[in-house]
Amino acid sequence: MTPGGIITALIVGLIIGALGRLVVPGRQNIPLWLTLVIGVVAALIGSAIARAGGFADTDGWIDWRELLLQIVLAAVGVALAVGFAGRGRRSVTR
Template sequence: MEISGLISAIVIGIVIGVLGRLVVPGRQRIGVLWTIVIGIVAALIGSAIASALDVADTDGVDWIEWLIQIGLAALGVSAVSRVKLR
């Protein structure tokens, strides 16, 4: 992976993490770094799932892929927030 691909993965991960955090109701007791890490992981896994479902490469914006990634980020934020409470 080139440096531009790594930087774009981090930027997309930040966006996905923030959107996933906004979807989860209530206060989440996780930091910004956890949000970024969850967003990056959710973006990578969501892209793989979208590719497997054959909805990743469409003309224009891949809305289904984005929804999958945001949903995974919301699940990740919720899971990490619950673990951090204990």
């Protein structure tokens, strides 16, 4: 992968991660770098699923089904990350 491709993947991952974070209700106490990682992974997995499903090739145009799939995967990833991050921070109130 070229340096330009890496930078593009990071930018797309950040956008997908941020959109996924917006879909999840409530406050998410996860760092920005984790949102970026979740977004990049969701974008890669979503693209792979779209290719396997046969709807990834749009001749240079945005395929909204692929984008929606990536956002849903990012939202699931953010929700899982928030769930795992919240487990160790619970305090007992008396």
